[in-house]
Amino acid sequence: MAITTVATFGVERVEVMDPEGVVDEALMPDLSPERITELYGWMVLTRRFDERMLKLQRQGRLGTFARVTGQEGAHVPAAFALHDEDWMVPAFREAGAFLVRGVKMEDFLQYWGGDERGNLIPEGVRMLPTAIPVGTHMLHAVGIGWALKRRGEKAAVLTSFGEGATSEGDFSEAMNFAGVFQAPVVFFCQNNQWAISLPYYRQTAACTVAQKAVGYGIPGVQVDGNDVFAVYRTVAEALERACGGGGPSLIEAVTYRVTDHTTSDDARRYRAEEEVATWKARDPIERLAKFMKKRGLLDDAGEAAVASDADQRVAQAVAAFEAVDAPNPDEIFEHVFAELTAPLAEQREALRRRLAKEA
Amino acid sequence: MAITTVATFGVERVEVMDPEGVVDEALMPDLSPERITELYGWMVLTRRFDERMLKLQRQGRLGTFARVTGQEGAHVPAAFALHDEDWMVPAFREAGAFLVRGVKMEDFLQYWGGDERGNLIPEGVRMLPTAIPVGTHMLHAVGIGWALKRRGEKAAVLTSFGEGATSEGDFSEAMNFAGVFQAPVVFFCQNNQWAISLPYYRQTAACTVAQKAVGYGIPGVQVDGNDVFAVYRTVAEALERACGGGGPSLIEAVTYRVTDHTTSDDARRYRAEEEVATWKARDPIERLAKFMKKRGLLDDAGEAAVASDADQRVAQAVAAFEAVDAPNPDEIFEHVFAELTAPLAEQREALRRRLAKEA
Amino acid sequence: MARLNLVEAIDQALLQEMERDADVIVLGEDVGRDGGVFRVTDGLVERFGEERVIDTPLAESGIVGMAIGMAISGFRPVAEIQFSGFVYPAYDQLVSHASRMRTRSRGRFTVPLVVRMPYGGGIRALEHHSESMEAAFAHVPGLKVVIPADPYEAKGLLTAAIRDPDPVVFFEPARVYRAIKMDVPEEQYEIPLGVARVVREGRDITVIAWGAQVRVAREAAERLAAENRADVEVIDLRTLSPLDSATLVASVEKTGRALVVHEAPRSGGFGAEVSAQLMERAILHLQAPVRRVTGFDTIPPLSKLEDYYQPDADRVVDEIVGIMEF
Amino acid sequence: MARLNLVEAIDQALLQEMERDADVIVLGEDVGRDGGVFRVTDGLVERFGEERVIDTPLAESGIVGMAIGMAISGFRPVAEIQFSGFVYPAYDQLVSHASRMRTRSRGRFTVPLVVRMPYGGGIRALEHHSESMEAAFAHVPGLKVVIPADPYEAKGLLTAAIRDPDPVVFFEPARVYRAIKMDVPEEQYEIPLGVARVVREGRDITVIAWGAQVRVAREAAERLAAENRADVEVIDLRTLSPLDSATLVASVEKTGRALVVHEAPRSGGFGAEVSAQLMERAILHLQAPVRRVTGFDTIPPLSKLEDYYQPDADRVVDEIVGIMEF
């Protein structure tokens, strides 16, 4: 009779590239120069797109949205690590992942502009639409993962969310179900330190998000979320393990929300500018650029070219977005059920009559 | 840049008394012989009461209820470790705790007999009524704990639940809130290995319940739940820490549901008799009796006396329970709101008219 | 054709649909080896294995949330919630996702999900085991709400619900589970969702009910017929959403009177919607106000007082007589 | 007397009640330093400290569940849910515990809790931010449901809600938050729960509304008055549960006609209950059927189509004219 230790756990942190762009070669993921250049292009595109969206929002051409500037080092390489057969189940702060996965910028704009037609993810793109209710969508990822496994598909699901989402009961249920059913799901947390005005240390008393995996018997790991190689490496490994029947895992990418929470928020109300400044200095795009320059993958001219190319693509998308006609009010009834039920037919008819009268 | 370990955790298991009633003196809690005798009395009473309730149920004099036989070693010493100022927030399988805390057996019978008047916990007894929806009540414990702390009361809350409850999102939210607010709450899990027909290993992939504390930054520990001294010691310590501002903790008491899930269940449908037999051999009451006999606190005559005393008390309670008049139908409307609202007054009036007509 | 009770009829519907369509999956607490606490899924895991009859951890939001993901992936999950009083943790998944994934994704992702659960009182159960909150689901756009009244109905409606391309909340009257047996065809059949059923024709008044209350309404009707006091038409609503108002209106145009019977709390219960529909569509035919026999605006009492809460034939008879005398 | 908008009036009500009663506690996501996403709790944490104005983790069930424990302990928690579209995770705590702790414990434990939340559309918001599901709460026994229409009302009703010994779900029309300013007395006052208010007297028809729709009803009434087409009585329901049917009936006995306006989906919306009540209590006074102007049985559309969904004065005018011509 005694006090004995019956289990022990450790949480690891993965870092591959330091702030100066110097990498630990032993830990470098298997990425060709072309792929690295491509990844960099996505990150820049995401940044320029985000900045342009802000302007559109300020001009009243878009509604409220959640900016991703500063978090390109987390969700962009995570999405980039996915194969076409893999699924992604996002929250609402993953603009770059939508682009990487093949959602058109103009569609994305259309959705955030208040037109749900923009939310039609192209056939073949395995990605669910934006999920606004925090924490609720990870369970869908578990169901999709279960389905992949049951069908014998060699594929996995990546579901992304903020650290705030880990407080919702559904997060816990999703992690637990994933563990019990050994679903091929990678839980990818962008821990950006803030959930609107709540700092991480008041969101939970756990010092890391990664350790939340312990309670579900699944592996958890922390990575530097502004280090694209650490993120890519860890996600790629987790996906591979999941595909191979190794079950789910949790990845905490430590990053920072350098912007306001959304375009409706004013972060100066609740946090110090110095903190933001510190993190701005750790910009993930600049870090990758430093690495690429050292390797001769990028020079100043190239850097400018990538940016102007991105701007051009964004400009085209904005033009396409603005050319879209207003939706037909019938759209309201279109996709409630597969068929138009009697009450809906009646209500649509009433609306049509009303509009005809007004016209 | 490297892979580094940023946090480590261990789960301890506490055992004080072995199956033969031999204790590790160094770990023995501070319990006088009188207190040990008292604890033994509660356990025997709980057992005899449970057995009698089963008979009453089979005779149609009680409704469905959840038996506690075999789990007296867990929830009885846990309740016994509480001080009067402490609160208890139970689930539905803690009959012994109700008795220990001062709820009358006849009231308890009345409630399980389908008469909610029996659910009126006596003034002064700090205990919430039975909570049927699994996992939902722990949050109330956190709120009560918060209130104790805010009022500066030197008291804590013990909330008990089964291992199945740990799968509900509310469990996670309660643990997290308790951690963040450092509420003086002891989460006490009776891990009886089964949630109706689901065995523990399919409830979660975590090898212990105790490790679920890690995700919330609070201490978690496992104890032998059929070892009253291990349970008492661990609960008392956790309560003391909580009262002293040390915050919440999680205790997993490993025990076994030797009975059917409830009186409506037939456990032979889903589990092997051998498993049950193994655990029956680990009976917590017998184990304590062995210890007491070794110490001269109990002999065969005393054992019989305790049992017959318990039976007598139970018989009296049953008689008192059966003497209670049927409730007045007005009771239905009595405690919906503090006042009788207009719709309720009308509905009560309609019922009265109906009954008057029938009479 | 075998004589089956409601439990057996649903079990058979599940079994046959699982045989027909390998994508049909049953999941929930204790649905496997235990066959469900009411034995509704009895024998399924033995027949289809643990991959298709899945015992889940104890978490209702988890069950429905995971089932949504399965449904999006092309499976047809039939989730069991042990009692409808325990479905609330899953309310968010139903309201915020199951019901609107089709709308949100403009038709790309759909959720052919059935959530089955026992509901209603009359079984002498514990707190939370006698709830009747169908109205809180019938108000949610994008959900269909179906409630069978007897074994024959249950088999046909559940088969249709599983085949429906959208989420269906399927409430099973616990009180009827083993109360009656009736002839249920061995072969599969569908009863279309969204169509009410005239259970008994009559000229004087229309009584509209669902679930266990259909029997109560019939009993009242038979009694009044036997006593030659009124010729009652009884309608089993079957589907609360979408509502088949046409059948109701046609009946009331004939009878000129109506009564709704449900055991849910009165205020804001689905009886109000039925009444409002008749107000809007049939007022000129009404010879008396549409009335409601319902539960009270209280927590359903435990067994000792339960009978006062539940509608019964006496109350229905009284109310019919009152309406006839209006 | 200052001119306040709805946000300021609620903020003031909270501040004054917190000053009066040290047991009043505000909790929720971002209610502290941020002052809430709509700034309703602006300044409270500075005034009362973090022990009484509590920023919680992101978990609605947690917020309400913990608040239930606080309330049982004698505190008077006022919980904010950021948008009513996010309250569903807390639905279980509200339905299974807050509403019935008094019943369950035979009066020993009570839950003097207020759950405040913005609701309704018209603010060009994202998905889930325009919901109007008050009916799903008004049907729950043991919950009171209150919806203020303007700043004056909001202050008085919220003060009464906080002092009420039972749980109150308090829906705040987001669209009204900053839309109007009006005189609000500096001193505290209570507007009793369960009492509807005649906003505008009229002889021809009664329009019953709540929240943002009261303004819509008034606008329609003024327009019809200006055009001499109808003299409309407007009633602000204020409290959906318990319902003040007496005020409604008295009005309809006078006007002989009624229209209910709400932005929630039509089927099973609370308008049905109002209609059913008038059916039961005022049918002999009705010269035309009670009708409803409502949202559709669809997910509220995003901003581009939102205006087609929301009731507006045009629709209300048309419907009134239709009823007058019945």
Ligand SMILES: Cc1ncc(C[n+]2csc(CCOP(=O)(O)OP(=O)(O)O)c2C)c(N)n1
């Ligand atoms: C269930 C729910 N509650 C509240 C909100 C409002 N809300 C939107 S984002 C947010 C904070 C999310 O924090 P986190 O999960 O860390 O993600 P981040 O915004 O930092 O990316 C809140 C409270 C919501 N969308 N859903």
Ligand SMILES: Cc1ncc(C[n+]2csc(CCOP(=O)(O)OP(=O)(O)O)c2C)c(N)n1
């Ligand atoms: C929310 C909810 N879901 C389902 C049930 C039905 N149910 C009652 S007890 C039980 C199993 C509980 O298992 P556990 O938490 O381990 O407690 P034990 O019964 O073993 O003491 C279930 C599923 C319930 N009461 N509440």
Ligand SMILES: [Mg+2]
């Ligand atoms: Mg965050």
Ligand SMILES: [Mg+2]
């Ligand atoms: Mg258990």
